[in-house]
Amino acid sequence: MSGPDLLVLHALRCVGTAGLTRLAATTGLGEPDVESELIDLAVAGLVTRNADFGVWSLTGSGRAAHAQRIAAELESAAARPAVAAAFDGFLVLNPELLDLCTAWQLRSADGVMIANDHRDPSYDARVLDRFADFDRRAAAVCAELASALPRFGRYQTRLAEALGRATAGKWEELADSTSSYHVVWAELHEDLLVTLGIPR
Template structure:
């Protein structure tokens, strides 16, 4: 069975479920929609009471309780309609094998062992940073296989492959914030993928 693409409204709703409270630009980045399309979906969802907008410095879009419930129901329906539960559950298991290693790598990016003690990685040793990035690239090759299985089961997962590759490419080209720090960093996208797998399979944290 080939799953049909997820509708834009569910893509936007689910982006807020997995990325949390956030602004329009990030909703667009997470979903791959243009900002005006994403905004239009957000306004429709707001009318239905599924999302709300908060103004101010920490302002942005967030899910309501009703929106969270609607997302859970629709994401489960989509999973079952596509007959994708077994494939996604299998991919989740393979994700869990990679997850501790990814966290090791991110930890090593932030803190480095120096003479038995750990100290903040101040990124003044290019050889060390290259070692960490080398391991991230190696892990990414294995993560690609998991992402491919996921997108084959449900096309909406394809967005993670694009976002992870983008973060890795930026980090490799010297934009050091794209390992752990930026809102589009490898760790941030990975963290959202983890949340998405839990939400999709209905596994509580």
């Protein structure tokens, strides 16, 4: 099981430079707990803070330490085969998610692609239905991952929450915010690559 320090270190590796709010959402920890872990990691020379923007990032030593600890976690849990199999399932779904995001942001008008202004509720409803179907299949992949390494369980929750916010009328939560379905999915992609040691 990942300790809170590794969760915070890993979140920074997957999302890049980030502030407390985003790191708390990513890890599932409270902001005070995230800040406490960041301070300890900074003392150890593994993370650094940009005071002008209030964001944190990994140092070179932090990236090296993270790589070692993630590899050790995967090895000690004997989880590589299960994570690799789930990654195959992710790759099957990935092009569909990208198509869905495009369908949400753009639509055809007389054969020309234009920005979706969300003035056609029936069109948006059809795309949202497709997202809901996609999410059911994505949840199965996330469940496989969580069975192999519990820290992956957070993705299923975050994806469902983003879809729920979008269904409630916050359109940006599908593809246009840092908490959107698409961004969480992209973080999962990066997490899988990092966990398996696969270069981009």
